[in-house]
Amino acid sequence: MLDETHYSEFGANGSPPEDDDSGSGFYVHEIDESFEVDKPRIERAVREILIAIGENPDREGLIETPARVARMYAELFRGLNQQPAKHLKKFFTEKYDSMVIVRDIDFNSMCEHHLLPFTGKVHIGYIPDGRVVGLSKLARVVETVARRPQLQERMTETIASLLKDELGARGAGVVVEATHSCMTIRGVKKPDAYCVTSAMKGTFRTDARTRAEFLNLALKK
Numbered sequence: 001m002l003d004e005t006h007y008s009e010f011g012a013n014g015s016p017p018e019d020d021d022s023g024s025g026f027y028v029h030e031i032d033e034s035f036e037v038d039k040p041r042i043e044r045a046v047r048e049i050l051i052a053i054g055e056n057p058d059r060e061g062l063i064e065t066p067a068r069v070a071r072m073y074a075e076l077f078r079g080l081n082q083q084p085a086k087h088l089k090k091f092f093t094e095k096y097d098s099m100v101i102v103r104d105i106d107f108n109s110m111c112e113h114h115l116l117p118f119t120g121k122v123h124i125g126y127i128p129d130g131r132v133v134g135l136s137k138l139a140r141v142v143e144t145v146a147r148r149p150q151l152q153e154r155m156t157e158t159i160a161s162l163l164k165d166e167l168g169a170r171g172a173g174v175v176v177e178a179t180h181s182c183m184t185i186r187g188v189k190k191p192d193a194y195c196v197t198s199a200m201k202g203t204f205r206t207d208a209r210t211r212a213e214f215l216n217l218a219l220k221k
Protein backbone atom coordinates (compact mmCIF):
# COMPACT_ATOMS: atom_id res chain seq x y z
CA MET A 1 0.00 0.00 0.00
CA LEU A 2 2.80 2.39 0.78
CA ASP A 3 4.37 2.47 -2.64
CA GLU A 4 1.48 3.91 -4.51
CA THR A 5 -1.17 6.51 -4.06
CA HIS A 6 -3.92 5.14 -1.90
CA TYR A 7 -7.16 6.42 -3.30
CA SER A 8 -10.51 6.39 -1.67
CA GLU A 9 -13.57 5.59 -3.68
CA PHE A 10 -15.24 8.71 -2.36
CA GLY A 11 -14.76 11.58 -4.79
CA ALA A 12 -16.44 14.97 -4.56
CA ASN A 13 -19.43 13.87 -6.62
CA GLY A 14 -19.10 10.16 -6.18
CA SER A 15 -16.88 9.81 -9.21
CA PRO A 16 -13.53 8.13 -8.78
CA PRO A 17 -10.48 10.38 -8.92
CA GLU A 18 -8.39 10.35 -12.04
CA ASP A 19 -5.53 7.97 -11.64
CA ASP A 20 -2.85 10.34 -12.79
CA ASP A 21 -0.68 13.10 -11.49
CA SER A 22 -3.00 15.98 -12.14
CA GLY A 23 -3.47 16.72 -8.49
CA SER A 24 -6.10 18.39 -6.45
CA GLY A 25 -9.24 17.41 -8.31
CA PHE A 26 -9.66 14.68 -5.72
CA TYR A 27 -12.06 16.57 -3.56
CA VAL A 28 -12.96 20.12 -4.38
CA HIS A 29 -15.80 22.05 -2.87
CA GLU A 30 -16.57 25.72 -3.02
CA ILE A 31 -14.89 27.34 -0.06
CA ASP A 32 -16.64 30.36 1.37
CA GLU A 33 -14.38 31.93 3.97
CA SER A 34 -17.19 34.19 5.14
CA PHE A 35 -19.39 31.22 6.06
CA GLU A 36 -20.41 30.98 9.71
CA VAL A 37 -21.50 27.73 11.31
CA ASP A 38 -25.19 27.83 12.21
CA LYS A 39 -24.88 27.05 15.92
CA PRO A 40 -28.58 27.46 16.82
CA ARG A 41 -29.37 24.84 14.21
CA ILE A 42 -26.85 22.41 15.72
CA GLU A 43 -28.34 23.07 19.16
CA ARG A 44 -31.81 22.17 17.95
CA ALA A 45 -30.48 19.01 16.30
CA VAL A 46 -28.56 17.88 19.40
CA ARG A 47 -31.62 18.45 21.54
CA GLU A 48 -33.54 16.23 19.12
CA ILE A 49 -30.90 13.50 19.39
CA LEU A 50 -31.13 13.59 23.20
CA ILE A 51 -34.89 13.18 23.04
CA ALA A 52 -34.54 10.43 20.43
CA ILE A 53 -32.29 8.31 22.65
CA GLY A 54 -34.74 8.62 25.54
CA GLU A 55 -33.01 11.34 27.52
CA ASN A 56 -34.52 14.40 29.11
CA PRO A 57 -32.69 17.35 27.50
CA ASP A 58 -33.99 19.66 30.23
CA ARG A 59 -32.36 17.91 33.15
CA GLU A 60 -29.61 19.83 34.85
CA GLY A 61 -26.63 17.93 33.42
CA LEU A 62 -27.83 18.21 29.84
CA ILE A 63 -29.30 21.68 29.71
CA GLU A 64 -26.09 23.25 28.37
CA THR A 65 -25.09 20.28 26.23
CA PRO A 66 -26.62 21.37 22.90
CA ALA A 67 -24.87 24.74 23.10
CA ARG A 68 -21.60 23.07 24.09
CA VAL A 69 -21.77 20.62 21.20
CA ALA A 70 -22.57 23.47 18.81
CA ARG A 71 -19.46 25.37 19.89
CA MET A 72 -17.38 22.21 19.64
CA TYR A 73 -18.60 21.39 16.13
CA ALA A 74 -17.93 24.94 15.02
CA GLU A 75 -14.35 24.42 16.16
CA LEU A 76 -13.87 20.88 14.86
CA PHE A 77 -15.30 21.69 11.42
CA ARG A 78 -13.79 25.14 11.08
CA GLY A 79 -11.51 24.02 8.27
CA LEU A 80 -14.38 23.20 5.93
CA ASN A 81 -14.61 26.79 4.80
CA GLN A 82 -10.97 27.68 5.07
CA GLN A 83 -8.64 27.56 2.12
CA PRO A 84 -5.59 25.40 3.02
CA ALA A 85 -3.67 26.71 0.01
CA LYS A 86 -3.41 30.15 1.57
CA HIS A 87 -0.80 28.81 4.02
CA LEU A 88 1.48 27.97 1.10
CA LYS A 89 1.41 31.42 -0.46
CA LYS A 90 4.18 32.69 1.81
CA PHE A 91 7.26 30.81 0.77
CA PHE A 92 11.00 31.40 0.71
CA THR A 93 12.79 31.34 -2.59
CA GLU A 94 15.66 28.98 -2.03
CA LYS A 95 17.97 27.06 -4.31
CA TYR A 96 17.47 23.96 -2.22
CA ASP A 97 16.50 20.97 -4.30
CA SER A 98 16.87 18.06 -1.92
CA MET A 99 14.14 16.42 0.08
CA VAL A 100 12.49 18.22 2.97
CA ILE A 101 10.82 15.93 5.50
CA VAL A 102 8.61 16.93 8.39
CA ARG A 103 7.58 14.05 10.59
CA ASP A 104 5.03 13.54 13.33
CA ILE A 105 2.64 16.42 12.74
CA ASP A 106 -0.20 15.62 15.16
CA PHE A 107 -3.73 15.98 13.90
CA ASN A 108 -7.30 15.41 15.04
CA SER A 109 -10.06 14.95 12.54
CA MET A 110 -13.64 13.68 12.41
CA CYS A 111 -14.56 10.67 10.32
CA GLU A 112 -17.35 11.64 8.00
CA HIS A 113 -19.06 8.27 8.28
CA HIS A 114 -19.68 8.37 12.03
CA LEU A 115 -18.69 11.88 13.13
CA LEU A 116 -16.25 10.28 15.55
CA PRO A 117 -12.66 11.43 15.93
CA PHE A 118 -9.69 9.88 14.25
CA THR A 119 -6.30 11.03 15.40
CA GLY A 120 -2.71 10.41 14.51
CA LYS A 121 0.33 11.78 12.79
CA VAL A 122 1.12 13.12 9.36
CA HIS A 123 4.56 12.79 7.76
CA ILE A 124 5.27 15.08 4.85
CA GLY A 125 8.09 15.08 2.33
CA TYR A 126 8.66 17.23 -0.70
CA ILE A 127 11.36 18.24 -3.12
CA PRO A 128 11.08 21.98 -3.72
CA ASP A 129 11.43 23.62 -7.07
CA GLY A 130 12.63 26.95 -5.73
CA ARG A 131 9.89 27.40 -3.14
CA VAL A 132 10.29 26.33 0.47
CA VAL A 133 7.71 26.90 3.22
CA GLY A 134 8.11 27.27 6.95
CA LEU A 135 7.39 24.21 9.02
CA SER A 136 4.51 25.89 10.84
CA LYS A 137 2.78 26.44 7.50
CA LEU A 138 2.76 22.72 6.83
CA ALA A 139 1.18 22.17 10.23
CA ARG A 140 -1.46 24.79 9.35
CA VAL A 141 -2.23 23.02 6.10
CA VAL A 142 -2.69 19.75 8.00
CA GLU A 143 -4.94 21.42 10.55
CA THR A 144 -7.13 23.10 7.95
CA VAL A 145 -7.59 19.88 6.00
CA ALA A 146 -8.21 17.85 9.18
CA ARG A 147 -10.91 20.11 10.58
CA ARG A 148 -13.63 18.88 8.30
CA PRO A 149 -15.82 15.84 8.06
CA GLN A 150 -13.05 13.78 6.60
CA LEU A 151 -11.71 10.51 5.26
CA GLN A 152 -8.13 9.60 6.01
CA GLU A 153 -7.53 8.71 2.37
CA ARG A 154 -8.85 12.04 1.13
CA MET A 155 -6.92 13.97 3.74
CA THR A 156 -3.68 12.26 2.66
CA GLU A 157 -4.36 12.93 -0.99
CA THR A 158 -5.38 16.55 -0.45
CA ILE A 159 -2.21 17.45 1.45
CA ALA A 160 0.03 15.85 -1.19
CA SER A 161 -1.83 17.61 -4.01
CA LEU A 162 -1.53 20.97 -2.29
CA LEU A 163 2.24 20.61 -2.03
CA LYS A 164 2.60 19.54 -5.61
CA ASP A 165 0.17 22.01 -7.17
CA GLU A 166 0.15 25.06 -4.91
CA LEU A 167 3.78 25.05 -3.87
CA GLY A 168 4.95 23.76 -7.22
CA ALA A 169 7.08 21.06 -5.63
CA ARG A 170 8.85 18.65 -7.96
CA GLY A 171 7.48 15.85 -5.89
CA ALA A 172 5.58 15.33 -2.69
CA GLY A 173 4.76 12.43 -0.43
CA VAL A 174 2.40 12.21 2.50
CA VAL A 175 1.93 9.36 4.96
CA VAL A 176 -0.83 9.45 7.57
CA GLU A 177 -0.98 7.03 10.50
CA ALA A 178 -4.15 7.15 12.56
CA THR A 179 -6.47 5.35 14.90
CA HIS A 180 -10.19 5.70 14.33
CA SER A 181 -12.62 5.85 17.25
CA CYS A 182 -15.27 4.32 15.05
CA MET A 183 -13.10 1.19 15.01
CA THR A 184 -11.94 1.27 18.63
CA ILE A 185 -15.13 2.04 20.56
CA ARG A 186 -17.80 0.45 18.42
CA GLY A 187 -18.34 -2.12 15.68
CA VAL A 188 -15.44 -4.53 15.45
CA LYS A 189 -13.63 -2.93 18.44
CA LYS A 190 -10.04 -3.20 17.32
CA PRO A 191 -8.27 -0.83 19.70
CA ASP A 192 -4.80 -1.45 18.27
CA ALA A 193 -5.68 -1.14 14.60
CA TYR A 194 -3.65 1.54 12.87
CA CYS A 195 -4.69 2.81 9.51
CA VAL A 196 -1.83 3.93 7.28
CA THR A 197 -2.40 5.81 4.04
CA SER A 198 0.03 7.36 1.62
CA ALA A 199 -0.07 9.59 -1.43
CA MET A 200 2.81 10.24 -3.81
CA LYS A 201 3.02 13.02 -6.39
CA GLY A 202 5.52 13.99 -9.05
CA THR A 203 8.99 12.50 -8.58
CA PHE A 204 7.82 10.66 -5.48
CA ARG A 205 5.53 8.75 -7.75
CA THR A 206 7.76 8.30 -10.75
CA ASP A 207 11.09 7.62 -9.02
CA ALA A 208 11.21 4.53 -6.82
CA ARG A 209 14.43 5.63 -5.11
CA THR A 210 12.98 9.01 -4.11
CA ARG A 211 9.90 7.31 -2.76
CA ALA A 212 11.95 4.73 -0.86
CA GLU A 213 14.14 7.46 0.65
CA PHE A 214 11.06 9.34 1.84
CA LEU A 215 9.31 6.30 3.29
CA ASN A 216 12.49 5.18 4.99
CA LEU A 217 12.98 8.53 6.71
CA ALA A 218 9.32 9.21 7.37
CA LEU A 219 8.53 5.89 8.97
CA LYS A 220 11.78 5.37 10.88
CA LYS A 221 10.95 4.73 14.51
Ligand SMILES: [Zn+2]
Nearest residue numbers: 111113114182
Ligand atom coordinates in the same frame (compact mmCIF):
# COMPACT_ATOMS: atom_id res chain seq x y z
ZN1 LIG B 1 -15.91 6.15 10.94
